Amino acid sequence: VSPSAFAAVDLGATSGRVILGRVGPDVLDLTEVHRFPNTPVRLPDGLHWNVLALYQETVDGLREAARAGSVASIGVDTWAVDYGLLDADGVLLGTPYHYRDGRTDDAARRVWTHVGPEELYRTTGLQHLPFNTVFQLASAAGTSQSRTAATLLLIPDLLVHWLTGTVGAEATNASTTGLFDARTRTWSAQLLERLSLDPGLLPPLRHPGDPAGTLLPHVAAHTGLDASTPVVTVASHDTASAVAAIPATAPHFAYISCGTWSLAGLELDAPVLTEASRAANFTNELGVDGTVRYLRNIMGMWLLEECRRTWEAQGLPTGLPRLLAEAARCEAFGAVVDPDDPVFLAPGDMPERIREYCRRTGQPAPDSQGALVRCILESLALAHRRTLRQAAELAGRDITHIHLVGGGSRNDLLCRFTADATGLPVIAGPTEATALGNILVQARAAGRVADLAAMRRLVAATQHLRRYTPRGDGAAWDAAAARLTPARTEPPCA
Ligand code: LRH
Numbered sequence: 001v002s003p004s005a006f007a008a009v010d011l012g013a014t015s016g017r018v019i020l021g022r023v024g025p026d027v028l029d030l031t032e033v034h035r036f037p038n039t040p041v042r043l044p045d046g047l048h049w050n051v052l053a054l055y056q057e058t059v060d061g062l063r064e065a066a067r068a069g070s071v072a073s074i075g076v077d078t079w080a081v082d083y084g085l086l087d088a089d090g091v092l093l094g095t096p097y098h099y100r101d102g103r104t105d106d107a108a109r110r111v112w113t114h115v116g117p118e119e120l121y122r123t124t125g126l127q128h129l130p131f132n133t134v135f136q137l138a139s140a141a142g143t144s145q146s147r148t149a150a151t152l153l154l155i156p157d158l159l160v161h162w163l164t165g166t167v168g169a170e171a172t173n174a175s176t177t178g179l180f181d182a183r184t185r186t187w188s189a190q191l192l193e194r195l196s197l198d199p200g201l202l203p204p205l206r207h208p209g210d211p212a213g214t215l216l217p218h219v220a221a222h223t224g225l226d227a228s229t230p231v232v233t234v235a236s237h238d239t240a241s242a243v244a245a246i247p248a249t250a251p252h253f254a255y256i257s258c259g260t261w262s263l264a265g266l267e268l269d270a271p272v273l274t275e276a277s278r279a280a281n282f283t284n285e286l287g288v289d290g291t292v293r294y295l296r297n298i299m300g301m302w303l304l305e306e307c308r309r310t311w312e313a314q315g316l317p318t319g320l321p322r323l324l325a326e327a328a329r330c331e332a333f334g335a336v337v338d339p340d341d342p343v344f345l346a347p348g349d350m351p352e353r354i355r356e357y358c359r360r361t362g363q364p365a366p367d368s369q370g371a372l373v374r375c376i377l378e379s380l381a382l383a384h385r386r387t388l389r390q391a392a393e394l395a396g397r398d399i400t401h402i403h404l405v406g407g408g409s410r411n412d413l414l415c416r417f418t419a420d421a422t423g424l425p426v427i428a429g430p431t432e433a434t435a436l437g438n439i440l441v442q443a444r445a446a447g448r449v450a451d452l453a454a455m456r457r458l459v460a461a462t463q464h465l466r467r468y469t470p471r472g473d474g475a476a477w478d479a480a481a482a483r484l485t486p487a488r489t490e491p492p493c494a
Contacts, residue, residue: 018061164213258408265295326370
């Protein structure tokens with residue numbers, strides 16, 4: 001049987017790509033046909049995604065995919081939480097906001113006057129992030145846009161709508177909104193009523209593997225693809241796609257999907273909705289086949305990406321190999337920060353915010369680019385350690401090894417530090433886990449792979465993975481962990 005090619009449209013917070021994946025028995029190979037930056041735009045009313053540019057790049061990427069060969073189907077995934085609103089004629093109202101926009105700073109309190117944080121967690125199982133969709137909607141309450149809105153589409157659903165004309169809400173991403181019931185796995189009618197939100201805003205759910213339509217004629221004409229090319233619903237939350245492609249072949253694994261965010265946790269069969277889990281701010285997001293992604297968001301490579309953006313503007317070197325080599329030569333544990341401190345969330349001068357944090361906590365402020373990078377990577381490894389230990393405890397599970405996937409898995413120093421800090425072996429890779437998960441769900445819908453376990457076996461058998469064994473310097477990491485102010489146990493702003 002010749003392998004079929006599936007097109008993954010995978011948009012991350014800093015870049016997007018269209019990747020073709022060939023899947024067959026013992027075959028899984030990727031070709032990137034188009035890559036483009038995702039540059040947010042600041043308008044007078046706040047920070048927005050340039051969603052039209054992202055759509056145009058998607059369509060251009062699909063044209064490249066068509067040039068490269070026949071395309072069996074298409075799937076779209078992006079970051080979670082954000083959305084566009086359509087009016088009753090299906091026209092986009094305004095420009096979707098970026099989750100790092102500050103307008104939601106006070107929105108949680110408004111929601112909590114109707115439904116308290118404890119009840120919200122018992123229903124949705126969602127970690128508190130100030131930008132969860134439910135809070136974004138609360139901050140927009142009463143605006144002319146929200147009065148006119150007829151349909152809310154999460155970003156991947158919006159792109160699928162523009163490609164196919166169909167309307168739906170993909171379930172793994174719907175589980176990140178704060179409007180989704182973690183037990184029944186449907187929109188929570190009760191929450192919507194309590195928050196005076198029109199249930200008609202939210203489209204019917206679709207699940208990974210479901211058909212999502214075929215290409216609109218003008219999309220087919222522009223891309224050169226056949227108008228009958230199916231768009232398949234994938235795990236449209238990028239993290240859910242990444243977790244689907246974890247090359248796990250043994251039980252008791254933990255994962256870290258490391259890109260702009262580090263999403264660190266476990267795969268469970270059922271949500272953990274306890275008060276202890278809420279206090280530790282763990283989330284129960286939906287994975288493929290009804291699995292639960294029990295994890296916590298850690299600020300991730302954002303800290304490094306934002307430093308490099310600042311350095312670029314200052315005319316300083318930003319090449320990653322050079323920065324990592326400098327970091328490797330720096331003194332260990334010069335200073336460590338809690339990457340999850342809310343001061344690091346918004347865009348802006350990250351090097352100065354890190355130095356300021358160090359001064360505030362009585363540590364020497366990192367005085368070189370290398371020292372800053374070292375501080376970031378050691379701090380992330382400490383956050384990985386803290387999060388996975390808490391996850392194991394809260395879920396009552398053992399962890400024997402860690403799969404670290406995503407762009408961060410390319411970062412040798414981060415993988416090494418994570419193994420040393422946790423005292424657990426780290427299996428690093430694949431880098432393109434999200435695109436692989438997207439492609440494999442399409443391949444499964446086409447009957448090319450049997451099930452989730454077979455998808456993971458195929459990733460393990462075909463992708464390049466590296467193994468890091470802990471060096472046994474745990475005592476030094478214990479001491480560094482003790483230096484940080486006690487890990488926040490209450491969700492921020494609670
Ligand atoms: C990672 C991610 C993460 C969400 C955040 C908004 O890209 O989807 O899982 O919490 O973006």
